[in-house]
Amino acid sequence: MRVFVTGATGFIGSAIVRELLGAGHQVLGMARSDAGAQSVIDAGAEVHRGSLEDIESLRSGAAQADAVIHTAFIHDFSKFAANCETDKRAIEALGDALAGSSRTLIVTSGIGVLAPGRAATEEHAAIFNPAMPRVSEQTGLAQVARGVNVLVVRLPQVHDTVKQGLISYTIRLAREKGVSAYIGDGHNRWAAAHVLDVAHLYRLALEKREPGARYHAVAEEGVSTRQIAEVVGRGLKVPVVSLSVEEAPDHFGWFATPAGADMPASSVQTREKLGWNPTGPSLVTDLENMRYSQD
Numbered sequence: 001m002r003v004f005v006t007g008a009t010g011f012i013g014s015a016i017v018r019e020l021l022g023a024g025h026q027v028l029g030m031a032r033s034d035a036g037a038q039s040v041i042d043a044g045a046e047v048h049r050g051s052l053e054d055i056e057s058l059r060s061g062a063a064q065a066d067a068v069i070h071t072a073f074i075h076d077f078s079k080f081a082a083n084c085e086t087d088k089r090a091i092e093a094l095g096d097a098l099a100g101s102s103r104t105l106i107v108t109s110g111i112g113v114l115a116p117g118r119a120a121t122e123e124h125a126a127i128f129n130p131a132m133p134r135v136s137e138q139t140g141l142a143q144v145a146r147g148v149n150v151l152v153v154r155l156p157q158v159h160d161t162v163k164q165g166l167i168s169y170t171i172r173l174a175r176e177k178g179v180s181a182y183i184g185d186g187h188n189r190w191a192a193a194h195v196l197d198v199a200h201l202y203r204l205a206l207e208k209r210e211p212g213a214r215y216h217a218v219a220e221e222g223v224s225t226r227q228i229a230e231v232v233g234r235g236l237k238v239p240v241v242s243l244s245v246e247e248a249p250d251h252f253g254w255f256a257t258p259a260g261a262d263m264p265a266s267s268v269q270t271r272e273k274l275g276w277n278p279t280g281p282s283l284v285t286d287l288e289n290m291r292y293s294q295d
Contacts (some may be wrong), residue, residue, distance in 0.1 A: 002066045004028045007030070012198060015073040030072065068098065070107050080133075088135055098148045102148070107136050115279070127223065158194075171235075179241045180229045186225045191223075191226070193218055197219055202217075205274060208274060221267075224259075
């Protein structure tokens with residue numbers, strides 16, 4: 001299968017490219033820079049020059065493929081709402097190219113868009129939150145009416161020993177402020193999965209092609225933020241502190257709300273449907289094996 005991958009040079013997208021190539025698929029990887037293009041070539045894939053803001057490049061890439069995996073997102077949280085709108089337009093453009101063809105479009109969503117405070121399942125619908133206005137899932141599923149076979153992969157904190165999703169931001173804060181912090185009792189949990197397990201799930205979802213399916217790339221249902229803060233504190237050799245809800249904004253800034261959110265999730269249905277069996281290191285193991293001096 002020939003697969004167009006947006007975000008092909010990113011943390012998760014590059015792992016997906018390697019996974020697809022290793023399974024015998026052809027990959028057309030989107031890259032916006034010369035360095036990105038070279039990394040796609042080095043991986044053994046074909047380059048498609050473009051970006052999320054270049055609608056025509058998205059349509060052109062999708063038109064050349066049997067399926068599309070959309071992982072690209074602009075991770076500039078100072079312009080988060082605008083970046084969510086860019087993502088929405090990008091998905092609609094991909095839908096334009098695939099409309100009426102029954103070709104597969106896999107869109108990427110997040111565990112955080114589900115109902116917080118309980119172990120979310122694949123059956124829970126995404127909830128619009130004005131504070132977190134990313135609507136990739138809703139936009140993707142709207143393409144079904146246009147004759148596109150849409151699948152959704154929901155991501156937790158995806159990690160290796162270099163990156164750990166939102167936790168990478170808390171590590172930077174801990175280094176800058178000299179303390180590794182959590183909020184309240186730190187019992188709120190974040191689901192997690194190793195990046196190679198996540199890449200494998202995308203391939204399995206692509207090959208199964210179940211219309212309208214929603215999959216959870218969750219290896220660990222929930223790791224407490226206190227445990228995360230304690231591991232980071234040991235790695236950086238800084239104190240670990242509990243902050244009140246009132247103190248949290250001063251330390252975390254814009255990140256105070258997600259830092260205090262309880263975001264566990266189940267992947268029981270995903271494992272049963274896809275035969276997915278994550279085997280990678282745990283989040284804590286990767287955090288323990290980081291080289292904090294080079295973060």
